[in-house]
């Protein structure tokens with residue numbers, strides 16, 4: 197078993213003067229990403245269905261500015277109003293997401309498909325779309341939360357979740373192609389099983405992967421921070437596996 201990633205992957209000036217948008221920032225991976233980007237010198241605009249002010253306070257305690265706002269990423273008009281109003285955006289990380297239960301095929305229904313695709317896929321797209329004018333001005337970077345589930349058909353999740361994450365991987369490649377000429381880079385991170393609320397109580401254990409432990413949110417945030425930074429200047433359109441060896445390439 198290897199040790200979890202340490203904090204502070206970025207040079208403390210790597211994102212100096214930059215503004216990073218993080219959705220799903222109230223908890224889990226999104227909250228840790230916010231801290232990691234703040235360690236790299238960024239100021240944060242934090243959005244979540246739940247109040248993300250605790251994350252904002254933690255960012256402010258590190259000497260960075262943070263805006264915290266409740267926002268449902270499935271509400272396209274609200275996303276356009278809140279994120280579209282930001283005059284500067286250098287980084288967008290889409291971490292807002294919901295789980296999809298391993299539903300037997302006969303029980304799949306419209307409501308569950310719409311719920312999961314609505315947040316995981318469309319919510320990410322609305323977020324990126326709203327930020328795109330500012331991202332183009334900044335020559336910015338997008339990092340989307342995909343999943344190993346979208347590559348291998350899931351560990352224990354259902355078809356709605358698997359489809360939403362596979363679609364994210366495809367969308368990031370589309371975005372990378374479309375926006376390269378505008379100076380915007382887009383990548384996805386595909387975690388394996390991460391110790392957050394999302395999988396708590398669902399029977400996941402470290403046995404799922406060769407490294408023999410669940411990922412921490414920090415393990416994932418470390419890689420996201422790298423992809424969000426100028427250190428990853430020549431990376432776009434990739435899906436980066438962070439899965440303890442569960443799925444190899």
Ligand SMILES: NC(=O)c1ccc[n+]([C@@H]2O[C@H](COP(=O)([O-])OP(=O)(O)OC[C@H]3O[C@@H](n4cnc5c(N)ncnc54)[C@H](O)[C@@H]3O)[C@@H](O)[C@H]2O)c1
Nearest residue numbers: 220224225244245268269292293341343387389390392394
């Ligand atoms: N935990 C894992 O094992 C795992 C594995 C692979 C990928 N992911 C992905 O990573 C991302 C973060 O997941 P996590 O593990 O931190 O889960 P989490 O449940 O701890 O956090 C998800 C956050 O998204 C927010 N959210 C949900 N619906 C929203 C909406 N409509 N609008 C705005 N915010 C909303 C929640 O309030 C929550 O704060 C998700 O996209 C998830 O699919 C997680």
